[in-house]
Amino acid sequence: MNEVVSFFSTTIRLAAPTLLAALGIVFSERAGIVNIGTEGMMLVGALAGVIGSYVTGSAWLGMLIAVFVTVLFSAIFAYFTVVVKADQTVIGTGMNLLASGLTITVNRALFGASTSPPEIDSFGIVAIPGLSSIPIIGPIFFNHHIIVYLTFILVPIAQFVMFRTNIGLKVRSVGENPKACDTVGIRVGLTRFLSILYSGVLAGMAGSFISMGMVSFFTEGMIAGGGFIALAAVVFGNYTPRGVMLSSLVFGASNSLMYRLQALATNIPSQFLLMIPYVITIIxxxxxxxxxxxxxxxxKPYIKE
Amino acid sequence: MEGLSIKQRFQETLKSVYFPFVAIVVSLLFGSVVILATSSTSPLTAYGHMLKGAFGSIAAFDSTLIKAIPLIFTALSFSLARRSGIINLGAEGQFMMGALAATAVGVATPNLPAIIHLPATLLAGFLGGALFGLITGVLKVKFGASELIITIMLNYIAKELISYFVNGPLMDSASSSYPQSAPMEPSARLYKFIPGLNVHTGLLIALAFIFLYYFFLWKTTAGFDMRVVGFNPSAGAYAGMSIGRSTILALFLAGGLAGLGGCIEIIAVQGRLMMTSFAVPYGFTGIAVALLGNLNPLGVLFSGILFGGLSAGALRMEVMTRDVSSSVAVVIQALIILFIAGRQMFAFKRRYRYRPSSEKRKGKTVVDDATEDESPTVQATAGEGE
Incomplete structure (x- = not known):
């Protein structure tokens, strides 16, 4: 029983960063942007969060700084894809490489290449009083980092905004038919630009949650495909926030399964267990x-005629 | 270029050099900002060391060439796929699988004559990458899945596979617990061929494949089909070409090219397969090389040598300055990708008036403007929209 509880609890915890980032991507994807640079944005967020937390001594301020820096970083992506109208995939790949190079350079300059990571403030587990003591359900759902609760609360809000508000309508129509939007006076470029910045906000939060919640340090390339998996979660979740939640939970479960099998010390080589999330993503x-x-x-970039 | 006057030819050449040149200069400028921010060395000093380490002496150029060889292969891999309308982000994994397959053949069969062993190893390298590329091709055609995320996921899977093999079946029994394969058999290795230089015969193979790349795409029917499908899928389909077949063939060949690069890196430079064999992101750097070279055979050769110099020079820069990280080179490579892909921002607007109708292509491919060097399409509208 304990194992089942811990499996589901881990699933939810591991789904959170994927879901958080994916809730941003789902808006920029709906606006017609293929944001393959999310991986890099999360990486930048992860390092900026650690630096922020190290400097200010507060994980919350660290995350705020991470969000600020990641939004600036995603503005580069937005500038190239929306204003310059360059190929989104290639720019996204460039952004990932840029993030990789920048984070390594800055991390080594600040903390040195091989020394032990600095002590930083990180997010702790917040058990919800009362609810967390319900047997089985309590430990699964109400004993998590505060970011995990926020992430799941964001799902219905995002669903509402996307399908019941003017903003959501604009975002969806800009992706579906930019030309028609332009004709009726919706500013295609601005909408796309802002939706990229919004995905940057959430990618920054997700990245800094990984470096300050999952662990409490930064390592080079620590996102390890998390951004791409978030992108896959959006496709698998069929471009709705609710669907994205379900697909993130599937990916979370595959990660959780991997840890569980590792703990069981089966005969399966650990490398094949580590492949599980990637294989599930492909399937x-x-x-x-x-x-x-x-x-x-x-x-496709929108080019006015 | 037939039928052009000398002046037009000159202008064409100028145009093809202008954007790469501007992209490099601007990237170096931004790179110097990073150097200023993260070290106490002046960017000029740092770049000076880099230049010396890349092209400053025969020995430097020698190491530049050695570093250029794998990049040429991954760049050809990206270019070939891109020419047929596919973005191959999987060269990284295909490179590893090529190295893995080559290692399996290279260590497993001692006492074979080199004339059989070496070609078999090279073929294994090609097939290792090609079959890995084929997975993506088949999934894309069968299920309509986007190649972008699939290739990236396969990169991570390849990494785990390498880890499994060097810790398991291919682990060197002589070196006990260290995760690496046995050294490659002498009959499966490539050697240096110019007295006094370390550059190996892999360079000749790279040159041969640059030529093959040109010959296949521009002189064969299959290559022609591939380029047409890449340039305009609906036109290709209308002309009776199979988009599916072209996609699968393109990813097979692209994977093979990357795999051959991985194979040559192992049998000529590293000597055995290790986890650290892939510390340099050859696959992703190859994308920058391909873009800078405009997906052209000669362009790939020159930009491959340039990027080889960038990584050879970066090492010297780190050693000589002590506080400038060699990862600055990665930043510069990334910036070159951004400024080449966004080259419209450097275009002289008035020179490229055009009709945007050629821009609109039907079909939901993510890949537009795959071969935009053929006509300067996108440049004109930069900044005119929102």
Missing amino acids: SLCIVSRKSNKPLGSG
């Missing part, structure tokens, strides 16, 4: 790629 993409809600204008 999930193959399942959903037909009949998807992918916007028609996805990946």
